[in-house]
Amino acid sequence: MNDFIIRIVYDNHCYKPGFLTGFGFSALIFNNIIKSYFLFDTGGNGDVLIHNIKKFGINIEEIKNVVISHNHHDHTGGLQKIYELNPIIKIHVPKTYVKSFVNFFPKANIHGISEFTEIAKNMYSSGELGINFKEQCLYLQLNSGEIIILVGCAHPGLERYIIKGREIGAIKAVIGGFHGFNKFSFLKGIDFIGACHCSAHVDTIAMNFPKQFKRICVGSVFSF
Ligand SMILES: [Zn+2]
Ligand SMILES: [Zn+2]
Numbered sequence: 001m002n003d004f005i006i007r008i009v010y011d012n013h014c015y016k017p018g019f020l021t022g023f024g025f026s027a028l029i030f031n032n033i034i035k036s037y038f039l040f041d042t043g044g045n046g047d048v049l050i051h052n053i054k055k056f057g058i059n060i061e062e063i064k065n066v067v068i069s070h071n072h073h074d075h076t077g078g079l080q081k082i083y084e085l086n087p088i089i090k091i092h093v094p095k096t097y098v099k100s101f102v103n104f105f106p107k108a109n110i111h112g113i114s115e116f117t118e119i120a121k122n123m124y125s126s127g128e129l130g131i132n133f134k135e136q137c138l139y140l141q142l143n144s145g146e147i148i149i150l151v152g153c154a155h156p157g158l159e160r161y162i163i164k165g166r167e168i169g170a171i172k173a174v175i176g177g178f179h180g181f182n183k184f185s186f187l188k189g190i191d192f193i194g195a196c197h198c199s200a201h202v203d204t205i206a207m208n209f210p211k212q213f214k215r216i217c218v219g220s221v222f223s224f
Contacts, residue, residue: 002223003122003142005030006150006175008216009052010043010078011196016219018055022048024074025177025197027150028058029140034121037063039082040138040150044074046081052218060085067119069152069176070135071097074197083108092119094128094136116164126164130156137161137176140224145169148224151176153198159186173224175216184208192222 010026024043031038037058043049053060060082066089069075083089087107095112102110111119113136115127122141128134135155140148147169149161158174158181165171171190177197187193187209195205196216206213214222 001032003032004140004148004224005032006148006222006224007056007058008196008218008220008222009039009056010041010049011216011218012074013196014215014217016217019217019219020048020051021218024077025152026052026075026078027175028053028056028063029123029138029150031120031123031140033143036065036120038120038123038138039063039066041069041075041152042066042078042082044077046078049078050081050085055219056221063089065090065092065120067092067125067136067138068094068097068101069137070094070133070155071100072153075152079105092125094134096128096134124168126161129160129164137165139165139168141169142172142224146172146224148172148192149174149176151178153177154179154181157181157183159183162186162190173222175222178205187212194222 007028012023015021026043029038090109092111095114098112124139126137138150173192175194178199193212194216
């Protein structure tokens with residue numbers, strides 16, 4: 001049995017037939033251990049996001065939790081449409097952004113996160129990292145103990161999320177926006193490298209890690 005199923009529902013590069021693209025990133029995670037959906041980030045446009053989720057045959061009402069990596073529009077822009085369909089949703093955000101989320105989504109259950117925190121069974125936030133700009137990543141822990149990292153833009157530096165993740169388990173996969181990350185030695189030993197969205201060095205990563213690099217497309221499904 002797979003512990004987690006990750007469906008890519010938003011990215012600005014490739015997309016499979018029938019899916020839509022736009023600037024931003026979002027992944028829909030099914031935690032098969034507790035049989036529950038978690039949306040990680042929401043892309044920049046709610047119509048695109050909802051189209052892609054529905055294309056997978058999933059009802060928005062089934063999504064009870066959203067994890068927001070950071071307060072940039074290409075990660076939060078789709079949230080309004082999700083909220084309209086499901087206003088009592090729980091939104092896990094870095095503590096720094098709680099006030100603005102309470103203002104925009106008054107009926108939602110806003111969970112502000114500062115430190116490393118368990119969000120649900122086998123799912124953890126890194127806590128808010130970064131000095132001038134705060135962001136969190138999401139760790140999914142497989143029953144084997146290995147870790148899948150989901151990352152929004154990695155503004156604090158992807159290596160910081162990798163280092164912190166290694167405190168709880170070996171890193172099996174990293175998926176999301178790597179931004180300007182170029183300290184490639186930190187990727188050694190990781191089986192699945194899904195650099196997408198804002199990653200500046202996708203081609204170099206693909207060249208250096210030809211077996212580990214995975215092309216992330218809207219419409220892709222990855223099971224772990
Ligand atoms: Zn960003
Ligand atoms: Zn971004």
